[in-house]
Amino acid sequence: MQGLDAGVQLFMYWSIRMRASRSGMHVSGAEGIFDEGELEGRAAAYLRRALHHDRGEPYKVVITVERLEEEPLLVGMLPVHAVGVPDYAGAWRFMEAVLKSLGVSARAFDAARAVVESRDVMRGAALVRALSGARVEPDSVRGVRATRLGMEPDLMQRLKERLDRLGADGSVVSEAVVLASKVASSPGVVAELCVSDDPGYTTGYIASRAAGYIRVPHVKPAGAMSGGRVFFVTEECNVVDTVRYLEETPVMVGTLSDIHDTVSPDEFIRGIDR
Ligand code: PML
Ligand code: MG
Numbered sequence: 001m002q003g004l005d006a007g008v009q010l011f012m013y014w015s016i017r018m019r020a021s022r023s024g025m026h027v028s029g030a031e032g033i034f035d036e037g038e039l040e041g042r043a044a045a046y047l048r049r050a051l052h053h054d055r056g057e058p059y060k061v062v063i064t065v066e067r068l069e070e071e072p073l074l075v076g077m078l079p080v081h082a083v084g085v086p087d088y089a090g091a092w093r094f095m096e097a098v099l100k101s102l103g104v105s106a107r108a109f110d111a112a113r114a115v116v117e118s119r120d121v122m123r124g125a126a127l128v129r130a131l132s133g134a135r136v137e138p139d140s141v142r143g144v145r146a147t148r149l150g151m152e153p154d155l156m157q158r159l160k161e162r163l164d165r166l167g168a169d170g171s172v173v174s175e176a177v178v179l180a181s182k183v184a185s186s187p188g189v190v191a192e193l194c195v196s197d198d199p200g201y202t203t204g205y206i207a208s209r210a211a212g213y214i215r216v217p218h219v220k221p222a223g224a225m226s227g228g229r230v231f232f233v234t235e236e237c238n239v240v241d242t243v244r245y246l247e248e249t250p251v252m253v254g255t256l257s258d259i260h261d262t263v264s265p266d267e268f269i270r271g272i273d274r
Pocket of ligand 2: 028029196197198
């Protein structure tokens, strides 16, 4: 019997997702894909994390532990870049220039900026058409949550350590890179813009298959409760299919990519133009 089971069930991956809220307000969320043997430890770690977050104490924590029915797709990690912008204005000038070079219109950029600078923080991301700037996520309060994603723990640990050595907060950045790598692999997604909703965390990023994961400091004033994510999508992509991929298709990031030294914004933009 056991042999039969082993033949049918070739893989045993589980998704663990945590989200914490207070009176309907988003406090924090995190997730990963794990082996069965790790479930208890990981679920407890997510609970601890939910209870101690800079956005405050949650009144409700939902932890979903779910066995995946499909084997995760393997995608590559986006290469990581960093730019040395001087201040908030410089950060936004740089992000506007990069997004423009990736095909994001001024109207779409303005729509996205309004989302990530709003105090009404969404649990998931907004979907914005890269040309028209139209918001197309099915539920604009909840947003679209990139989910069922992860990286094998040993690889994740190596990524964290490499980021820590560069002076970044390896735990925060490695999770963001994994999420951004899934998002960038989605058919229909042109680019992502992220400003952390953590009031003490002022580094954000832009990510895309074409340009990689670009870390940008000073994207918000310290202490601001705003933040969020925007996924820019093509005009023609089918929203239902895109949301299904982002929320339901299990994806694991199966490789480590380069982590580049910090460069000036001009140097970075010259590199994209070439
Ligand atoms: C979050 O989880 O709140 C977003 C984290 C963004 C990390 C940006 C970076 O430092 O690379
Ligand atoms: Mg957060």
